[in-house]
Amino acid sequence: xxxxxxxxxxxxxxxxxxxxxxxxxxxxxxxxxxxxxxxxxxxxxxxxxxxxxxxxxxxxxxxxxxxxxxxxxxxxxxxxxxxxxxxxxxxxxxxxxxxxxxxxxxxxxxxxxxxxxxxxxxxxxxxxxxxxxxxxxxxxxxxxxxxxxxxxxxxxxxxxxxxxxxxxxxxxxxxxxxxxxxxxxxxxxxxxxxxxxxxxxxxxxxxxxxxxxxxxxxxxxxxxxxxxxxxxxxxxxxxxxxxxxxxxxxxxxxxxxxxxxxxxxxxxxxxxxxxxxxxxxxxxxxxxxxxxxxxxxxxxxxxxxxxxxxxxxxxxxxxxxxxxxxxxxxxxxxxxxx
Amino acid sequence: xxxxxxxxxxxxxxxxxxxxxxxxxxxxxxxxxxxxxxxxxxxxxxxxxxxxxxxxxxxxxxxxxxxxxxxxxxxxxxxxxxxxxxxxxxxxxxxxxxxxxxxxxxxxxxxxxxxxxxxxxxxxxxxxxxxxxxxxxxxxxxxxxxxxxxxxxxxxxxxxxxxxxxxxxxxxxxxxxxxxxxxxxxxxxxxxxxxxxxxxxxxxxxxxxxxxxxxxxxxxxxxxxxxxxxxxxxxxxxxxxxxxxxxxxxxxxxxxxxxxxxxxxxxxxxxxxxxxxxxxxxxxxxxxxxxxxxxxxxxxxxxxxxxxxxxxxxxxxxxxxxxxxxxxxxxxxxxxxxxxxxxxxxxxxxxxxxxxxxxxxxxxxxxxxxxxxxxxxxxxxxxxxxxxxxxxxxxxxxxxxxxxxxxxxxxxxxxxxxxxxxxxxxxxxxxxxxxxxxxxxxxxxxxxxxxxxxxxxxxxxxxxxxxxxxxxxxxxxxxxxxxxxxxxxxxxxxxxxxxxx
Numbered sequence: 001x002x003x004x005x006x007x008x009x010x011x012x013x014x015x016x017x018x019x020x021x022x023x024x025x026x027x028x029x030x031x032x033x034x035x036x037x038x039x040x041x042x043x044x045x046x047x048x049x050x051x052x053x054x055x056x057x058x059x060x061x062x063x064x065x066x067x068x069x070x071x072x073x074x075x076x077x078x079x080x081x082x083x084x085x086x087x088x089x090x091x092x093x094x095x096x097x098x099x100x101x102x103x104x105x106x107x108x109x110x111x112x113x114x115x116x117x118x119x120x121x122x123x124x125x126x127x128x129x130x131x132x133x134x135x136x137x138x139x140x141x142x143x144x145x146x147x148x149x150x151x152x153x154x155x156x157x158x159x160x161x162x163x164x165x166x167x168x169x170x171x172x173x174x175x176x177x178x179x180x181x182x183x184x185x186x187x188x189x190x191x192x193x194x195x196x197x198x199x200x201x202x203x204x205x206x207x208x209x210x211x212x213x214x215x216x217x218x219x220x221x222x223x224x225x226x227x228x229x230x231x232x233x234x235x236x237x238x239x240x241x242x243x244x245x246x247x248x249x250x251x252x253x254x255x256x257x258x259x260x261x262x263x264x265x266x267x268x269x270x271x272x273x274x275x276x277x278x279x280x281x282x283x284x285x286x287x288x289x290x291x292x293x294x295x296x297x298x299x300x301x302x303x304x305x306x307x308x309x310x311x312x313x314x315x316x317x318x319x320x321x322x323x324x325x326x327x328x329x330x331x332x333x334x335x336x337x338x
Numbered sequence: 339x340x341x342x343x344x345x346x347x348x349x350x351x352x353x354x355x356x357x358x359x360x361x362x363x364x365x366x367x368x369x370x371x372x373x374x375x376x377x378x379x380x381x382x383x384x385x386x387x388x389x390x391x392x393x394x395x396x397x398x399x400x401x402x403x404x405x406x407x408x409x410x411x412x413x414x415x416x417x418x419x420x421x422x423x424x425x426x427x428x429x430x431x432x433x434x435x436x437x438x439x440x441x442x443x444x445x446x447x448x449x450x451x452x453x454x455x456x457x458x459x460x461x462x463x464x465x466x467x468x469x470x471x472x473x474x475x476x477x478x479x480x481x482x483x484x485x486x487x488x489x490x491x492x493x494x495x496x497x498x499x500x501x502x503x504x505x506x507x508x509x510x511x512x513x514x515x516x517x518x519x520x521x522x523x524x525x526x527x528x529x530x531x532x533x534x535x536x537x538x539x540x541x542x543x544x545x546x547x548x549x550x551x552x553x554x555x556x557x558x559x560x561x562x563x564x565x566x567x568x569x570x571x572x573x574x575x576x577x578x579x580x581x582x583x584x585x586x587x588x589x590x591x592x593x594x595x596x597x598x599x600x601x602x603x604x605x606x607x608x609x610x611x612x613x614x615x616x617x618x619x620x621x622x623x624x625x626x627x628x629x630x631x632x633x634x635x636x637x638x639x640x641x642x643x644x645x646x647x648x649x650x651x652x653x654x655x656x657x658x659x660x661x662x663x664x665x666x667x668x669x670x671x672x673x674x675x676x677x678x679x680x681x682x683x684x685x686x687x688x689x690x691x692x693x694x695x696x697x698x699x700x701x702x703x704x705x706x707x708x709x710x711x712x713x714x715x716x717x718x719x720x721x722x723x724x725x726x727x728x729x730x731x732x733x734x735x736x737x738x739x740x741x742x743x744x745x746x747x748x749x750x751x752x753x754x755x756x757x758x759x760x761x762x763x764x765x766x767x768x769x770x771x772x773x774x775x776x777x778x779x780x781x782x783x784x785x786x787x788x789x790x791x792x793x794x795x796x797x798x799x800x801x802x803x804x805x806x807x808x809x810x811x812x813x814x815x816x817x818x819x820x821x822x823x824x825x826x827x828x829x830x831x832x833x834x835x836x837x838x839x
Contacts, residue, residue: 165548170524173522174542
């Protein structure tokens with residue numbers, strides 16, 4: 001297993017260098033120069049020349065590439081044109097907001113999606129199954145931004161029950177300065193015994209969480225259903241039923257266990273997608289995470305930020321995949337012996 | 339839609355707080371570098387030496403109470419207001435301003451060039467002397483939105499990294515107390531503000547950063563926000579105007595839309611062809627329809643609100659005349675093809691391009707619309723081989739000046755900034771130089787020289803002048819004191835107050 005992990009880590013480095021090369025080439029073949037974006041609306045020619053020199057844009061391309069690899073290797077992603085802050089600092093400031101939202105969404109997806117999938121498979125072709133499948137299709141078909149805006153209209157505009165946007169109410173953010181231990185507001189406010197801040201943070205996360213969950217739930221629910229339908233036709237399941245084992249045990253201890261490897265793969269992919277794909281929910285709800293950051297970076301040609309987030313997401317995706325692969329060893333004893 | 343205010347918000351609001359919503363966060367907190375949208379916040383934290391009053395077309399005292407210039411226009415002396423303190427408590431003195439100006443000039447960023455490498459001295463605490471090699475209007479430069487905000491020596495010593503963490507130390511009416519990137523900026527009333535307080539102003543101003551326009555307006559409608567400083571899509575304005583709880587202010591701006599015509603690129607290297615283009619722009623439709631009435635037809639090459647602006651004989655929309663000029667140009671009909679930029683996905687610029695394309699097609703002129711990000715298209719335009727024929731872009735001056743040098747004076751490719759039509763005329767160059775030498779000492783003669791330069795450029799059809807645009811600020815009806823000046827892209831927060839506060 002150790003050998004396998006080392007092999008995967010080496011492969012990860014290779015993949016990341018590939019991603020680096022592609023992003024470098026892409027940002028350098030695009031027309032125009034980033035310095036005009038960096039310097040504001042009326043830079044003088046001297047300022048432009050100085051900025052080009054400072055960024056190394058006056059060097060030969062191969063030298064720029066080596067410099068780029070060196071800088072990334074040292075953790076220097078450059079400064080964002082839009083925020084003037086180091087990209088790594090921007091990402092770290094926003095990372096936990098995304099982690100809080102996506103992790104809760106992932107937990108919700110698993111807790112709701114898997115049981116729904118099992119139920120749908122057990123009651124295959126029944127009205128319950130048809131209802132779940134229709135709901136899944138609707139969930140996939142309804143774009144995230146539309147769902148988010150509908151939720152805003154209903155719960156903020158009409159009912160006034162939940163906040164419209166952001167991670168916390170302005171005044172609470174100002175007056176309740178609880179220590180940011182983890183960067184996860186729900187946990188930090190609990191650690192600080194600040195119920196007002198906790199309640200406010202919880203209220204703010206509800207709508208983006210529902211949006212993200214409903215948009216990604218169908219994949220997990222449908223995958224679970226399809227895998228379970230297949231598993232329930234296996235001989236060992238029929239045998240278990242024949243032995244008179246309780247149905248719940250057969251469904252969850254035998255049939256579901258057999259679906260875990262492909263299901264883990266889907267869940268891992270979904271989480272990776274959520275990290276990078278929370279863009280729409282974050283933008284609609286002004287959730288100050290990586291997603292809304294990358295939207296601004298792309299729409300306003302903030303290359304260092306776009307490259308930084310691309311690399312970060314690639315690394316996160318590869319790490320999640322590695323963790324999923326390692327979980328296979330836990331789930332399937334045959335792999336441990338192989 | 340009847341929206342109820344989110345319950346938790348009210349319970350937490352203790353101080354008298356006003357909430358302003360904006361779509362863009364502050365990029366540069368360092369006043370030596372800031373050269374963009376952030377000036378709307380910084381202008382409430384920092385003061386300049388002088389302040390320009392556009393309505394009365396005059397300079398007013400701010401941190402300087404009086405100023406004078408030597409006869410040769412090379413030495414400016416500012417007398418400073420006494421007893422003013424920075425937010426940190428340090429005194430505002432001539433020595434402090436010298437440190438700040440020296441830093442701005444040495445850093446060479448933002449709009450530092452406005453000061454022309456001035457040599458700064460402080461003979462005593464209340465006297466500031468600036469000497470320049472060429473005569474510069476430093477009284478006007480001192481009122482600029484950029485590079486003229488006065489900050490403390492401690493802030494200057496702490497440097498850019500300190501500013502960029504969301505710190506500030508000015509003399510203005512509000513202090514910066516919190517910045518959470520991409521979420522909110524919180525300003526608190528400076529009780530010791532030298533301008534004084536009436537008593538009904540806000541204790542705190544919270545600027546919420548909200549990217550999505552529809553979300554900004556929902557916050558405004560529900561009362562969660564008192565005002566929006568963000569750009570409101572034109573198609574949403576009519577809806578806002580019908581809401582009795584809201585008020586939409588349409589205020590003058592120094593922003594306008596020139597479109598240099600490339601005099602080095604065929605077929606616009608032909609004078610008659612360029613003149614024809616100036617009659618193919620449907621100015622009225624652009625202002626009334628495409629800008630939804632939030633722009634006016636230019637009466638000159640600079641907006642009328644600017645000092646030194648006069649009415650010129652501007653070309654009118656006249657397709658018959660345009661056709662006649664096209665025929666007279668001698669350009670073969672199969673070469674009646676031009677390229678036109680519409681950058682940055684800005685809807686109104688694209689719509690203007692489409693309208694022009696449709697009108698030009700009636701005369702047999704083909705218009706190819708070139709799109710791209712501002713940085714990209716601007717960079718390309720500065721190289722003749724990648725340039726287009728017509729390049730509309732939004733423009734505004736750094737301070738109260740109609741100085742035409744950046745747009746009309748001859749520039750080589752290395753120094754090219756905004757002469758994006760490659761225009762070059764020796765007489766115009768001379769008029770611009772003559773005016774520039776006089777701006778500090780004799781504004782009337784200076785403006786006369788520059789007006790002559792503009793007049794010649796209009797005759798040469800060096801540029802289209804498409805629209806003079808306005809700024810829109812929407813706020814709750816119970817918010818009063820929404821005070822603006824085109825010289826400053828901001829709302830002065832110290833005048834704001836809620837009528838039921």
